[in-house]
Amino acid sequence: MNLDFSPEDAAFREEVRRFIADNYPASLRGKQDEGEELAKEDYLSWHRVLAKKGWVAPAWPTEYGGPGWTSTQRYIWSEELARADAIPILPFGINMVGPVIYTFGTPEQKQRFLPPTLSGDIWWCQGYSEPGAGSDLASLKTKAERIQGDDGKEYYLVNGQKTWTTLAQHADWIFCLVRTNPTAKIQEGISFLLIDMKSPGITVRPIITLGGEHEVNEVWLENVKVPVENRIFEENKGWTCAKFLLAHERSGIAGVARSKRGIERIKSIATVESEDGRPLIQDPFFARKVAELEIDLTALEFTELRVLASESAGRGPGPESSLLKIKGTEIQQRITELVLEAAGHYGAPYFRGFPTDGHNMFPIGPDYAHRAAPTYFNGRKTSIYGGSNEIQRNIIAKMVLGL
Amino acid sequence: MDFNFSEEQSMLRDTVASFLRDRYDFDTRRAITRSEAGWRPDYWKAFAEELGILAAPFAEEHGGLGGGPIENMIVMEEFGKHLVVEPYLGTVVIGGGFLKHSGAPIAGEVIGRIIGGEAVLAFAYAEPTGRYNLADLSTTAKKDGEGWVVNGHKAVVVGGPWATHLIVTARTSGGQRDRQGVSVFLVEKNTPGVTTRDYPTVDGARASEVAFENVRVGPEALLGPADQGLPLVEQVVDEAIAALCAEAVGCMRKLHEGTLDYARQRKQFGVPIATFQVLQHRMVDMFMNLEQSVSMTYMATLKLDEPAEERAKAASAAKVQIGKAARFVGQSAIQIHGGMGMTDELAIGHYFKRTTIIEQAFGGVDHHLRRYEMLTLPQAA
Numbered sequence: 151m152n153l154d155f156s157p158e159d160a161a162f163r164e165e166v167r168r169f170i171a172d173n174y175p176a177s178l179r180g181k182q183d184e185g186e187e188l189a190k191e192d193y194l195s196w197h198r199v200l201a202k203k204g205w206v207a208p209a210w211p212t213e214y215g216g217p218g219w220t221s222t223q224r225y226i227w228s229e230e231l232a233r234a235d236a237i238p239i240l241p242f243g244i245n246m247v248g249p250v251i252y253t254f255g256t257p258e259q260k261q262r263f264l265p266p267t268l269s270g271d272i273w274w275c276q277g278y279s280e281p282g283a284g285s286d287l288a289s290l291k292t293k294a295e296r297i298q299g300d301d302g303k304e305y306y307l308v309n310g311q312k313t314w315t316t317l318a319q320h321a322d323w324i325f326c327l328v329r330t331n332p333t334a335k336i337q338e339g340i341s342f343l344l345i346d347m348k349s350p351g352i353t354v355r356p357i358i359t360l361g362g363e364h365e366v367n368e369v370w371l372e373n374v375k376v377p378v379e380n381r382i383f384e385e386n387k388g389w390t391c392a393k394f395l396l397a398h399e400r401s402g403i404a405g406v407a408r409s410k411r412g413i414e415r416i417k418s419i420a421t422v423e424s425e426d427g428r429p430l431i432q433d434p435f436f437a438r439k440v441a442e443l444e445i446d447l448t449a450l451e452f453t454e455l456r457v458l459a460s461e462s463a464g465r466g467p468g469p470e471s472s473l474l475k476i477k478g479t480e481i482q483q484r485i486t487e488l489v490l491e492a493a494g495h496y497g498a499p500y501f502r503g504f505p506t507d508g509h510n511m512f513p514i515g516p517d518y519a520h521r522a523a524p525t526y527f528n529g530r531k532t533s534i535y536g537g538s539n540e541i542q543r544n545i546i547a548k549m550v551l552g553l
Numbered sequence: 554m555d556f557n558f559s560e561e562q563s564m565l566r567d568t569v570a571s572f573l574r575d576r577y578d579f580d581t582r583r584a585i586t587r588s589e590a591g592w593r594p595d596y597w598k599a600f601a602e603e604l605g606i607l608a609a610p611f612a613e614e615h616g617g618l619g620g621g622p623i624e625n626m627i628v629m630e631e632f633g634k635h636l637v638v639e640p641y642l643g644t645v646v647i648g649g650g651f652l653k654h655s656g657a658p659i660a661g662e663v664i665g666r667i668i669g670g671e672a673v674l675a676f677a678y679a680e681p682t683g684r685y686n687l688a689d690l691s692t693t694a695k696k697d698g699e700g701w702v703v704n705g706h707k708a709v710v711v712g713g714p715w716a717t718h719l720i721v722t723a724r725t726s727g728g729q730r731d732r733q734g735v736s737v738f739l740v741e742k743n744t745p746g747v748t749t750r751d752y753p754t755v756d757g758a759r760a761s762e763v764a765f766e767n768v769r770v771g772p773e774a775l776l777g778p779a780d781q782g783l784p785l786v787e788q789v790v791d792e793a794i795a796a797l798c799a800e801a802v803g804c805m806r807k808l809h810e811g812t813l814d815y816a817r818q819r820k821q822f823g824v825p826i827a828t829f830q831v832l833q834h835r836m837v838d839m840f841m842n843l844e845q846s847v848s849m850t851y852m853a854t855l856k857l858d859e860p861a862e863e864r865a866k867a868a869s870a871a872k873v874q875i876g877k878a879a880r881f882v883g884q885s886a887i888q889i890h891g892g893m894g895m896t897d898e899l900a901i902g903h904y905f906k907r908t909t910i911i912e913q914a915f916g917g918v919d920h921h922l923r924r925y926e927m928l929t930l931p932q933a934a
């Protein structure tokens with residue numbers, strides 16, 4: 151047991167750090183720190199840079215386009231991304247459906263979908279949740295019936311509604327869980343379908359969230375025809391893919407590197423803000439909260455490293471990833487709380503659709519305060535999505551503790 | 554000891570509650586916050602003329618109804634339940650508080666205009682730096698013949714866009730954070746040299762940055778003693794804190810009630826989510842937080858007329874309780890609503906946003922814990 155990075159690891163860190171410094175799009179600088187909402191092109195510009203370099207999917211096997219990094223290298227990579235304040239790579243293609251396709255897909259499906267997923271030519275969204283099926287995902291009702299098309303080919307006719315679909319407004323394709331057997335036990339009648347968002351019968355309606363963002367949507371599917379070859383894995387075995395994907399979704403969710411960056415940011419804000427003539431960071435109350443947060447993050451970091459080590463020893467992400475999800479999101483939320491506290495009075499102004507510059511006489515508070523409140527509001531989602539933190543505790547109780 | 558409301562006080566609550574029930578539902582409120590003006594001057598007029606609530610805490614000699622802190626508490630709690638944005642706090646509680654307690658010669662006249670709904674006040678105390686220290690002032694007022702000249706920048710003046718008058722704290726002598734040398738002025742917003750930049754706030758209100766550039770005011774603008782205004786500021790801020798606690802209680806009642814309703818009706822795994830014990834316990838904790846907050850709001854409100862130290866201790870204690878409760882109750886309400894809690898369409902999120910802002914207003918939990926400690930712990934020699 152040791153904590154040392156090998157000389158190769160150190161060289162690797164140098165290499166990726168330099169690459170990020172040289173290639174991160176100038177137009178994106180600062181956007182992540184300030185919690186700015188990102189446009190489609192923002193996401194894609196960085197995605198394409200990484201795709202070209204072959205680094206966009208660090209966890210993928212090399213045969214499908216992964217860089218073949220060790221888990222230590224992947225860890226270094228995520229640290230360097232966070233350190234550089236780089237925007238995240240969207241998880242839907244790279245962390246979610248990609249692994250499902252290369253694990254369960256046919257050779258044709260792999261060939262058809264993996265390259266454009268890597269390149270960014272397909273923007274995926276996740277069609278799991280429904281109005282009546284959130285935590286109880288397996289009760290989903292969107293139904294898919296086999297029909298014969300006029301062209302003589304076999305199709306699924308899909309009808310139903312998905313909701314909370316993140317960034318569906320930008321998506322080219324949606325991966326959906328649908329019910330193909332209404333009479334089987336609920337987990338046994340589900341299939342995993344890939345659906346072209348341009349298909350007739352799909353309507354996307356925005357849902358505006360607490361900070362004023364348009365981040366999630368309702369996706370309505372009305373008599374949408376989906377070729378049978380767009381089904382991944384066997385009919386009625388979609389739940390296997392779904393569970394596999396959820397475990398992958400959760401393992402990325404700890405966000406340790408990003409939270410480290412978040413804590414650094416709190417410290418720098420609290421050095422500028424001052425009360426009673428001394429910097430906020432010297433206020434013992436505030437300093438104590440930052441220290442506690444940092445210690446909790448260290449505990450999470452070493453837990454994640456232990457989980458990673460056992461994964462690289464051949465075990466896939468197990469129910470321990472629920473622990474990473476719970477602790478990771480709690481820490482992310484506390485970071486947003488502290489930023490808002492540090493912002494003081496200037497946490498209150500709301501800037502959406504409101505010019506913040508070009509008015510030199512009246513700057514409305516410091517930049518770091520501008521999105522402190524919306525970011526705090528928005529951050530409440532992290533304990534709800536990806537399997538709520540209550541559900542994660544249920545999983546640990548059952549799967550880890552055997553209760 | 555008696556925790557019952559008098560007949561007049563119960564009537565006041567009923568009057569306010571029934572007005573808001575009829576005319577301030579969530580859709581109306583949303584339309585108000587999205588409108589150009591951001592408030593309803595016609596409602597304000599109705600508060601003055603139809604309900605008479607703008608007179609509630611003022612003495613009869615000023616044309617008021619002879620009430621005080623308890624009346625403010627009642628109005629603010631009802632306002633909290635409906636997320637009312639109209640500036641009762643800034644105008645009646647804070648503006649009215651300064652005028653009443655200062656005994657300034659113009660107090661009677663301005664109070665009359667508040668009661669009539671013509672004068673709308675906003676409290677310009679915060680500055681771009683200095684955070685929640687009320688004495689940390691860069692804004693200055695210099696003696697100029699009989700009157701004063703004000704210079705400075707005030708930050709996040711809540712209700713600024715709607716105000717006819719500003720209550721301005723300024724340094725008239727002493728150093729940046731000295732307790733001595735603070736004075737309070739009433740400045741008409743249309744006085745030459747006052748400029749504002751107005752903007753919305755995350756909780757649906759409006760605020761302004763206000764610049765004072767060689768703003769000349771007469772001797773009558775001074776509220777309370779020159780240089781010795783800080784105790785007055787502290788008194789009125791404590792009154793504002795008690796009123797905000799009451800507003801938070803109104804918000805938390807709605808957060809709690811709305812969450813219970815939702816949990817009873819939302820089904821997952823074939824049963825209402827209210828049957829999950831972990832959620833039940835969380836809703837019980839919300840309830841306990843709410844009850845403790847009601848108690849502390851009463852306590853602080855009833856102690857507003859005690860000697861300064863006792864009053865300050867009570868206000869800070871209440872603000873600590875409400876700050877913690879508001880955060881817990883708000884976050885729990887969102888969590889138990891699941892994805893629905895994240896939408897801007899539901900009222901629940903708007904109560905959460907308002908309680909978030911109340912939590913920080915006039916200083917958050919840390920600030921008031923520190924103040925409470927200073928007031929209560931034996932100081933080492």
Ligand SMILES: Cc1cc2nc3c(=O)[nH]c(=O)nc-3n(C[C@H](O)[C@H](O)[C@H](O)COP(=O)(O)OP(=O)(O)OC[C@H]3O[C@@H](n4cnc5c(N)ncnc54)[C@H](O)[C@@H]3O)c2cc1C
Nearest residue numbers: 276278279284285314316531535538540829888889891892
């Ligand atoms: C911002 C955001 C983005 C999202 N993006 C996507 C997306 O891209 N694609 C997608 O498919 N979904 C997405 N989701 C949906 C997300 O996965 C669901 O919100 C989540 O599964 C919870 O479901 P629900 O909202 O229906 O809440 P519910 O399941 O109704 O839960 C309500 C409350 O009850 C609790 N609860 C439920 N069951 C139990 C139990 N057995 N024991 C104890 N407590 C319980 C929950 O923890 C929660 O507190 C997103 C959600 C949000 C908020």
